[in-house]
């Protein structure tokens with residue numbers, strides 16, 4: 001006897017004045033068809049209503065678009081929103097000193113830290129962030145209850161600038177269960193031995209390795225000449241052993257340093273990349289590395305502006321991250337897009353929107369499920385609306401409003417399955 005034909009899944013059709021798939025052109029009067037938790041098709045409202053005549057119809061105002069991706073955040077620092085940026089006569093290291101002082105004085109209780117992280121995660125969810133890459137020492141599962149739509153990937157951050165610290169950190173790495181993904185902090189705080197061990201481990205466990213790279217000129221000064229504020233900072237903490245640059249590595253920049261350590265590949269997510277040469281941008285592109293820019297944090301700390309035009313020219317589509325509230329005014333990805341528009345007037349709003357969605361999903365190796373509205377992607381995406389969006393006439397005006405207008409007044413999640 002032939003087996004019964006399973007009933008076709010119920011299709012829901014979401015109609016909206018605008019659909020921004022990212023992977024294909026913007027659709028005016030568009031629709032997204034979903035069933036069984038996945039996107040079935042994206043197209044014009046008229047075509048889709050014929051194709052899915054029996055579908056359950058939902059009419060939306062405004063715009064349908066993929067969820068945003070915050071590819072660099074430290075949720076556990078959400079309780080430290082008042083660390084002042086360095087003054088004119090201060091350096092990046094002074095800001096690190098302030099942060100360490102506040103964290104070490106212990107006035108903020110673990111409960112307050114968890115409460116602030118919970119609130120921040122909820123804010124991220126409410127403002128349209130679907131995927132987050134959270135870096136820190138406290139897993140978000142023990143800090144916060146996850147709102148239903150937010151997908152948080154956590155990387156345990158490890159560092160150690162001396163031989164003794166390296167020995168201890170390598171022992172800790174060896175004892176970590178495979179369920180814990182770990183990553184190095186930065187080149188100025190972590191020996192090449194630790195970074196290499198974590199990269200090998202990340203490759204074995206097939207997770208992304210993310211670290212702060214070329215965030216400030218002070219970092220480059222340390223890598224090039226073993227001088228500058230980072231040297232003083234390490235000296236005052238009894239942690240200066242001249243491990244930078246590594247003997248045998250004639251380093252000109254942070255990316256070149258990583259290249260000579262043999263660490264540049266598609267499994268590496270380089271965060272910040274402000275102080276990089278065009279040669280290094282090309283190197284990142286050739287090796288297929290992932291890049292995450294944090295323009296709000298860079299502006300707050302006064303470390304400069306990443307060469308986004310060069311990155312796009314070399315076919316890199318960076319992700320966007322907010323970094324923590326200790327080094328940013330707010331952790332709002334819509335504001336990060338606005339800052340990119342201000343800092344890079346020559347970059348098109350289309351590319352900036354793609355960075356905040358597809359760029360982030362690709363940086364987290366999740367582009368098969370998220371980052372675009374396309375058949376096969378998960379049926380979870382955004383419906384946003386605002387007064388500003390009502391007046392738009394075409395794709396150009398729409399993307400200008402989405403990337404330059406700040407956080408939309410209405411943000412709603414479409415979730416099925």
Ligand SMILES: [Zn+2]
Pocket residue numbers: 072074212323324
């Ligand atoms: Zn960071």
